[in-house]
Amino acid sequence: MSPPTPRLRRALLVLTPRLRRALLVLTPRLRRALLVLTAALAALLCALAPLPAAADGLADTAPAADTAPAADTAPTAGDGPADWTARPAGGGADRDGRPYVYLEGTPGTALQDRLAVTNSGRAPLTVRLRGDGRAGAWIGFAADTVTVPARTRAEVPIALTVPPDAVPGDASGEVVADDGDEEIRVPVRVRIGGPTLAALTVEDVEISGGTIRYALVNRGNAMLEPRLAVRADGMFGTLLDSPERPLPLELAPGRRVERTEPWPDAPALDAVTVRLRVTAPGGARDEAEASATYVPVGPAVGGGLLVLGGLALLGSVAYRRRRARRGDPEPPDTETGGTDPPGPKSADDRQPTTETRPLVKAGPLVKAGAES
Secondary structure, eight states, X not given: OOOOOHHHHHHHHTSOHHXXXXXXXXXXXXXXXXXXXXXXXXXXXXXXXXXXXXXXTTGGGSOGGXXXXXXXXXXXXXXXXXXXXXXXXXXXXXXXXXXXXXXXXXXXXXXXXXXXXXXXXXXXXXXXXXXXXXXXXXEEOSOSEXXXXXXXXXXXXXXXXXXXXXXXXXXXXXXXXXXXXXXXXXXXXXXEOSOOOOOEEEEEEEEETTEEEEXXXXXSSSOBOOEEEEEEEETTEEEEEEEEEEOSOOBOTTOEEEEEEEOTTOOSSEEEEEEEEEEETTXXXXXXXXXXXXXXXXXXXXXXXXXXXXXXXXXXXXXXXXXHHXXXXXXXXXXXXXXXXXXXXXXXXXXXXXXXXXXXXXXXXXXXXXXX
């Protein structure tokens, strides 16, 4: 048996005498296997051991800023307000629940309401108020600038005076609150007493490829919510039949809106007529139509050239037949240059012609030249 290695001797020093003697009689291979098993058991015990108490308390010692509530992270007084709202004021269970300011009155009547401005920031909030739109021009404010303290809700009175010459019906506008960086618009709806008239027209219908363009005009004095139906007829039947559906808009009196209607399945070759039917509550109704011809560009050019070629060929054939019926001689062949009448030629005709005049004697000419 080979002597123990230095590492084994150091390991044996920590063992009991009996265990040291037992290990010394083991073979080298068995000793190595035992050492590997011991190391594996030690690694398993380290993995299963609990973490130290210092590690458990690490999360408890995290900075307080990481776990602070969201309200503590709001901007300071120098940074300005963090958030604010403006909406119609209300009372009771439906407080601030109205989507817009709604007022009713006859021409010349002064109407009142309130606007709620809520400042949830840490600094005072200063907003400027103004009216916009038709009904917005009728609104007056006790002060155009309002300052709301931090974390405070203030109710601002609104006074709206209906003009004496206002037409009965509906009018709309907005109250605009602006803090210099952001503005909030609160809708205002006014119902003016008196007889109302719901009138609507659809105008300027155009067809361009797969798009139908048109315009809606409110010709009455009532607020309208129009509905649209579209139908397109071609040479061989109906191409489009869209049922009536509400449009996503409110049309104020006197307002004109231009809109487009997509037609993704427009034909490639057809002559179509598109009809638009628009209705609205109160009996408003109107229809308009437009026509268009769809022709592919490439086939149209090729077909046009083919038609022109066919017409030229027919004209040439008709001309030749007409000359043949009248017995007119065919025009001379410009390629051969022949001008002789048809028929057999004699032998003399086939021989070339020569000049047979006698030549003038050269003697007198020579003499005359010598004398000169």
